[in-house]
Amino acid sequence: MDLEWYTFGMIMFGMLFFLLAVGIPVGFSLVIASVASLAILGGGTRFLADAPGYFFHHLNSFAITCVPLFIMMALFAQRAGFGEDLFKSVGYWLRKLPGSLNVVGVATCAIFAAISGTSVATAASVGLVAVPVYKKYNYNMKLAVGALAAGGGLGILIPPSVAMIMYCIVTEQSIGHMFAGGFLPGIMTAGLFIIYIIIRCIINPGLAPVIPKEALGDDVSLLKSILNVLPLLVLIGMVLCSIYLGIATPTESASIGAVGSAVIGLAYKRLSFKDILMASIEGVRIGAFIILIFLGALALGHAAVRGGVSAGFSNYVVTLGFSPYTVLIMILLVLMFLGFFMDATPIILTTMPIFFPLARPQPKSIGEMPKHG
Numbered sequence: 001m002d003l004e005w006y007t008f009g010m011i012m013f014g015m016l017f018f019l020l021a022v023g024i025p026v027g028f029s030l031v032i033a034s035v036a037s038l039a040i041l042g043g044g045t046r047f048l049a050d051a052p053g054y055f056f057h058h059l060n061s062f063a064i065t066c067v068p069l070f071i072m073m074a075l076f077a078q079r080a081g082f083g084e085d086l087f088k089s090v091g092y093w094l095r096k097l098p099g100s101l102n103v104v105g106v107a108t109c110a111i112f113a114a115i116s117g118t119s120v121a122t123a124a125s126v127g128l129v130a131v132p133v134y135k136k137y138n139y140n141m142k143l144a145v146g147a148l149a150a151g152g153g154l155g156i157l158i159p160p161s162v163a164m165i166m167y168c169i170v171t172e173q174s175i176g177h178m179f180a181g182g183f184l185p186g187i188m189t190a191g192l193f194i195i196y197i198i199i200r201c202i203i204n205p206g207l208a209p210v211i212p213k214e215a216l217g218d219d220v221s222l223l224k225s226i227l228n229v230l231p232l233l234v235l236i237g238m239v240l241c242s243i244y245l246g247i248a249t250p251t252e253s254a255s256i257g258a259v260g261s262a263v264i265g266l267a268y269k270r271l272s273f274k275d276i277l278m279a280s281i282e283g284v285r286i287g288a289f290i291i292l293i294f295l296g297a298l299a300l301g302h303a304a305v306r307g308g309v310s311a312g313f314s315n316y317v318v319t320l321g322f323s324p325y326t327v328l329i330m331i332l333l334v335l336m337f338l339g340f341f342m343d344a345t346p347i348i349l350t351t352m353p354i355f356f357p358l359a360r361p362q363p364k365s366i367g368e369m370p371k372h373g
Helices: 005-021 026-041 044-059 063-079 084-092 101-114 118-138 141-156 161-172 175-203 221-245 252-269 271-305 310-322 324-338 344-359
Strands: none
Touching: 005 026, 005 271, 005 310, 026 118, 026 271, 026 344, 044 271, 063 084, 063 101, 063 118, 063 161, 063 252, 063 271, 084 101, 084 118, 084 221, 084 252, 101 118, 101 141, 101 175, 101 221, 118 141, 141 161, 141 175, 161 175, 161 271, 161 344, 175 221, 175 252, 221 252, 271 310, 271 344, 310 344, 324 344
16 A cells, blocks of 8 residues: 555554553554554565564574563562662661652662662662651652652663663664663762752751651661662672673673572572562563563564655654754653653654654664565
């Protein structure tokens, strides 16, 4: 069927958003929308025949194996209760600042983000510990929950980030460079959150009263706070420094992180072998669904290229004569809107076939199917 690129794009993304709106999981929505779009173009059958080789070409990547390994690292840390340890230890040091536990919550999220790699895991791990204490000491819940949600968002910015890894795989960028680029903005963002909370609570101390040390538990002491945090900081340093210094690949560093997280949990008697087994099963389930989303996004990217959406949209924006900053703002607004409905990883995988060529043109379009001899 001969369609203009904008007509085809509206049909393709209209189908995708409709499927998401009716509650079909993201991975299946991407696959269904992609195959239906290719069928409209008349290439659905051919794509299904070529799909095994096409998908294998993209999955046969050493880099992609670091995704399930970082997920395992996060799950071991979550089951071992490292979030609670971090919250109590950071609380021992920072609880006297204006904002008290709100500041502690953001700082804890920033540290735990370097273990979890995802926003949801970061917010959940810290929130389960923090929210009951907030309620007990009559904290303003709007500020408290907002601080936790904002702190959880650091999970995709502070490396190792699963969303960053998937972006690098789709756009064929360096994971190490992306991690190096995300670290400082992540720390700066956490710092700005903390500064905002401190200013708000200086103006209105009743929003977050300073709590006594006993609120964190009877067993909290300077020595224990150091012992609880030090192994985790060493593990984080080993994972990130090995990547930054070029000592290990991201996959090898992820292996260090996963094994190290399990070993620390066992050493502190926080993990049993049953916990490790259950976390491994959960990691396989989450990793498999991320791979499904990845494959669906590849298929959607291929449909966008076949339908001329990627090139057509890029050329149209160029003809409008917008400045790079205007284009960047437009992209950010679209991503912010999608953030109301989707997680960061599917947003990145879905939009990069359109936005990446616009932001940085490449000789080979994202999603283009390689030729197999």
